[in-house]
Amino acid sequence: MSGPDHTPWPPAFAARYRAAGHWRGQTFGALLTALAEAHADRTAVVGEGARWSYAELDERAHRLASGLVELGVRAGDRVVVQLPNVAEFLPVVFALFRVGAWPVFALPAHRDTELVHFAEQAEAVAIVTVDAHDRYDHAAMARRVADRVASVRHIIVLGAPAAGTIDLEELAREPRQLPDPDPSGVAFLQLSGGSTGLPKLIPRTHDDYLYSVRESARICRLTPDSVYLAALPVAHNYPLSSPGVLGTLHAGGTCVLAPRPDADTAFRLIEAERVTIAGVVPPIAAAWVQAAARTELDLGSLEVLQVGGAKCGAELAARIGPALHCALQQVFGMAEGLVNYTRLDDPADLVLGTQGRPISLDDELRVVDPATDADVAPGETGALLTRGPYTIRGYHRAAAHNRTAFTPDGFYRTGDLVRRLESGHVEVVGRVKDQINRGGEKVAAEEVENHLMAHPDVLDAAVVGVPDEYLGERSCAYVVPVAGAQPTPAELRRFVRERGVAAFTVPDRVLVVDAFPATPVGKTSKRELRAAITRSLVPAASSKER
Numbered sequence: 001m002s003g004p005d006h007t008p009w010p011p012a013f014a015a016r017y018r019a020a021g022h023w024r025g026q027t028f029g030a031l032l033t034a035l036a037e038a039h040a041d042r043t044a045v046v047g048e049g050a051r052w053s054y055a056e057l058d059e060r061a062h063r064l065a066s067g068l069v070e071l072g073v074r075a076g077d078r079v080v081v082q083l084p085n086v087a088e089f090l091p092v093v094f095a096l097f098r099v100g101a102w103p104v105f106a107l108p109a110h111r112d113t114e115l116v117h118f119a120e121q122a123e124a125v126a127i128v129t130v131d132a133h134d135r136y137d138h139a140a141m142a143r144r145v146a147d148r149v150a151s152v153r154h155i156i157v158l159g160a161p162a163a164g165t166i167d168l169e170e171l172a173r174e175p176r177q178l179p180d181p182d183p184s185g186v187a188f189l190q191l192s193g194g195s196t197g198l199p200k201l202i203p204r205t206h207d208d209y210l211y212s213v214r215e216s217a218r219i220c221r222l223t224p225d226s227v228y229l230a231a232l233p234v235a236h237n238y239p240l241s242s243p244g245v246l247g248t249l250h251a252g253g254t255c256v257l258a259p260r261p262d263a264d265t266a267f268r269l270i271e272a273e274r275v276t277i278a279g280v281v282p283p284i285a286a287a288w289v290q291a292a293a294r295t296e297l298d299l300g301s302l303e304v305l306q307v308g309g310a311k312c313g314a315e316l317a318a319r320i321g322p323a324l325h326c327a328l329q330q331v332f333g334m335a336e337g338l339v340n341y342t343r344l345d346d347p348a349d350l351v352l353g354t355q356g357r358p359i360s361l362d363d364e365l366r367v368v369d370p371a372t373d374a375d376v377a378p379g380e381t382g383a384l385l386t387r388g389p390y391t392i393r394g395y396h397r398a399a400a401h402n403r404t405a406f407t408p409d410g411f412y413r414t415g416d417l418v419r420r421l422e423s424g425h426v427e428v429v430g431r432v433k434d435q436i437n438r439g440g441e442k443v444a445a446e447e448v449e450n451h452l453m454a455h456p457d458v459l460d461a462a463v464v465g466v467p468d469e470y471l472g473e474r475s476c477a478y479v480v481p482v483a484g485a486q487p488t489p490a491e492l493r494r495f496v497r498e499r500g501v502a503a504f505t506v507p508d509r510v511l512v513v514d515a516f517p518a519t520p521v522g523k524t525s526k527r528e529l530r531a532a533i534t535r536s537l538v539p540a541a542s543s544k545e546r
């Protein structure tokens, strides 16, 4: 894959976004400096074993930035960050922002294949990781990645140091003055959910991201008294910025990092830290609703529960307020940019039945016929295209993909099927992209198909999403074996897992079939595969299941 690191907005758009006051020329490093002055002694972040004020967070970020520079990390370098929900995540990323190096935000679930891909795509010079998480040795994985990707020179580890790695705690140096990076330049690379191959890298600038963070904090009414619970993996765009930890810091509030999103862990933290707002995906919201009925913990501080990342069905939406005694806010966003929120003063029908409206009046949304790109009639369903002050114009080094992912006039093709109401609120009704949304975790069908097709016994593979009561959807892989071969579903799942991928990428179900249904032009009909499994009409005689 090749192409520019970053596709800037056309000058006329950039000028408009500056004139409107959206882009203010502030970097994240400068923001933290200002916050440390305004809120020095207030608590910025709480994690296991850590409780740091704004002044302490600022100091740690300065010291780490200094240590990174001494190591040879420079402005414009890329650094893969794979940290779980620990307090150190914040000083690490602010240190990188101050150096002007770009964090590449991996998730804790990612494994060798994905990390190698990110490190190669970004030509990363370093990996920041944790010794172990969920009984998995991340430091050893980072070493394997460094062996395979020549650009990776340093492995920085939080926790027990190991041979060939640098102890994060030992990296800190005396703070030094560093030149402030260009606010219109890239601040970090976020990951796309993707629908083709491995995840694409998303370049976000200080200017554009800070705008979305600032407005998110305002829309969610965050104040210095707000306490945000990050229950989802904090590097993901939603808990990072919608309003997430960055929005909370922007408001001078407190970020509480939950090591896991389960109700027991979250409820204890809500009680202990007097959490006011949390953001979760629908399956977790459903688990919290159930657990709330039996808990003796005091959840009375919780004012808002945000639900997003995947569609929150009307029934779940209706249960949240009564069960958790808080307001529901729906969030429909994407790492590429556009984020929609239901507003806290929206009428109940909009809060329960829509996924919100855009952050900005300068977010341009078009709802089009997916085949022709012609606008559909108002209120009709179509594919959502968007362009605006915090939506990217191109992926990192992906010129060929960019030609189809964006329209010639710069609209991002979200791949979501939506209906827009007169109020401007959006209802997500489906998807045109070849992706499975597994309770908020996005799986590109093609990525899984490629893994399956690497197996010598597999002739063809087609991966589809199937409805699931808990996750919304799960993945189901249909496989046609090569003549004479008889791979078993269990063997194929193990094969994909052993290729070193995130657990959510391993197909939940594998069905070995003789042939795929075809469309009139002879392509595999995923629509028919989906319909077949939904109706469970796959004939037992011609399919073998795990």
Ligand code: OOB
Pocket (backbone or CB within 6 Å): 191, 192, 193, 237, 238, 242, 307, 308, 309, 310, 311, 312, 330, 331, 332, 333, 334, 335, 336, 339, 355, 414, 415, 416, 428, 431, 437, 440, 442
């Ligand atoms: C968020 O970001 P991504 O990049 O992991 O995934 C984006 C995709 C959207 O295009 C859409 O297909 C789906 O996730 N999605 C939703 C949704 N929120 C996201 N589909 C239906 N209803 C929703 N509420 O998932 C993300 C980023 C920022 C804030 C919130 C979510």
